[in-house]
Amino acid sequence: MKFIIDRFDGKKNYQQTYTVEKKDIEALTLLGTLLFIKQHQDITLNFTASCRMAICGACGVRVNGHSYLGCDTKMTELFEAYKDADTFRISPLANYTVISDLAVDWEPAIENLRKIKPGLVAKDKFSEKEGCVQNQEEYDRIVKQWDCVLCGCCASECNKLSADRSDYMEPFVYTQAWRVANDSRSKDPMIHVKPAVLNGLWNCVHCHECSNRCPKHISSADDIAGLRALAMKKGLNSGVGPAHAKSFYTDLVEDSGRLNEIRLALRTEGVSTALRAGTAITLMRAGKMNPLEIFGGHTIEGHKDLVKMIEAAKAANKE
C-alpha cells in the first residue's frame, strides 16, 4: 500500500510516495507506521513524537485531511474509516506554519495560550501553610479539560482558523481558559474569560471539528459556549455575538417560542442592520421573508408552560 507524504525542506513543498507491505504495518499505530517508514525507507523524513502513550500530544498529523494523534490511532481504525483504502495521504497539521515535513511551529499557539493566563491565580484565602485544595466534586468539574495534551488536532481542523486566524485562537486555548476559569480555587474567572472574549471567543463558527477530532474527547466547542455563558453572566455581554445569541433566547422565552428572523437581524445589529438591506430586499423579492413578521409571529401552543419550565430551571440554578 502507498503513503503519500507532504514534504517541506525549508524552501519547497513536494510530495513523496512510500510503498509498504500492509502486513508490516497493520498491527502498528499511525506513529508506528511513520517510524517504520523512517527506519526502513527514508531517514530524512521529519516528524515530531515523544511519549508514544497519548500523554504528550507531540505526534499530531493529518490523514486524508483529518487530524489524528499518531500514537493514539491504530492503523486498523484508519483501514475501517477509509474503507480499506490502499493509499493514504499524510500531511502536517493544518493552520500551523510548517517547519519541516510533518513538523510544525507551535510558538504562535503558545503565545495565544499565554494570553488567557492558563496558570491558576488562587483565591486570597489560600496560603502556603493551609494549601490550595478543592473537594472531589470541584475537581470532577474540570478534570476532563485537564486531559488536554496540546496535540493541536482541534486547531488543525478549525474552519475559523483556516478562514482567518488573525481574530481567533486555537480551540484548545479556549478549553484551557474554561478549565482555569471554572476551577473552584480560581480568584476571578474573568482573568481568563476577558482575554478569551477579546481574542475571538464569539467568532467560533460552530463547525464542531474541534470536538470531533480531539483524541481525548474534549469538546472545545462546548467550552467556548460555556465561556460565553459565563461572560454574559458576569456582564461582559456587549457586541454583535452576545446580541445574536440573546435574540434566540429572547424569541424562545419572551416572545413566540420560535425564532423571528426579521427581529433577529434588528436585535443582533440594531440600526446598522440597514447595511444588510440588500440581502433583505433580495429575500423579500424571492418571497422568502415576510416584512409583517416584524410585528411578531404566532405564539406556540403551550408557551406559557414552557416559560414555567424554564423559570423553574433558573430558580433551581440560583439555589
Add this chain to the structure above:
Amino acid sequence: MQNEFAFFPGCVLTQAAIEAKMSLEAIAPILGIKLKEINGWSCCGASQAQDVDPVATLVANARNLALAEQMKLPVLTTCSTCLLMLRRAKAQLDHGEKERINTFLAKGNMNYKGTSEVTSLLWVLAQNADLIKSKVKKPLTGLKVAVFYGCHSVRPEKDLGFESSVNPTSFETVVKALGAEVVPFAKRLDCCGFHAVYPAEKSVMKMTSSIVNSAAESQADCVVTPCPLCQMQLDIYQDDAQDTTKSKTRVPVLHLSQLVGLALGVSAKKLGLDYNVIDANKLG
C-alpha cells in the same frame, strides 16, 4: 421502513427556507412518508441559545422530545442544526439529566421518558435508497452534483453517530440513487459559516466563497445540501460572498428535498425552485 414520523420543521422551514418545506411536502407522499408536525414545538436554540442559558435550552428540547413521545413516534427533522440540538439533548437526558430536567418539565405537566429516537431526512433516505430508486421517474442522468453535507449532519460524530464523520457516504448513496453524478468536491465536509455570519462576517464570506468556487472547479451543475441553514448561507449570501472575493462564479444551491423531487418528477413550481436566490430553475 419506518414511514410515520413526528415532524420537527425547525424555525427556518417556516420562514426563510419555505421552499424546503414545500419540496419536502411534495416528495413525502410519493415516498410513502407520513409527517405529523409536532404541535407546539419550540425553537431548538439553534446552536445559539445555549450561550445564554444551557439549562433552559436543554429544558426546551426535552419538552420538544416529550411532545413527540406523546405522539408515540420517532422525530424527523430536515434541519441539521435542529438534528444536532435534539440528539445532544436526548443524549444528555438519557445519560444522567433526565430526572433533574423532568422536575422542571413537571411544571407544565410533562415528562420525558426517552422513547422517541431522532433522525433526519438524509438518514431515512439513505436507509431506503432502493425504495427511492424505484420511485424515480426522471433519472437525473448527466446532472453533476457537488454534495455538501454541512457540519451538523456529521459532527460531532459521538452525538450524530449515523456514519463516519471523516468519510461519510449517506448523501452520495442518495444522490446516486436518483441517477445523478456525484463530482469530486474538496469542500464537501467544510463549514459554510452560517452560525457566525454576524460576528465573523468576513471569515464566513470567505468560507462560503471557497465552497462555491470549489464546486465550480469540480464542474458541478449545482451544490446540494441536506441542511436548510447551509442552503441559506450558500444561496442567499452567495452574491455577497463572491463579491467579497471578486469571483464571478455562481452555482445554484438546492435543498436535498428539491433534488429528490426533481428525480421523482415533481414540478419546479411545487419544489419552490422560484424561491432559490441563485437561479435554480434551469435544473427543473
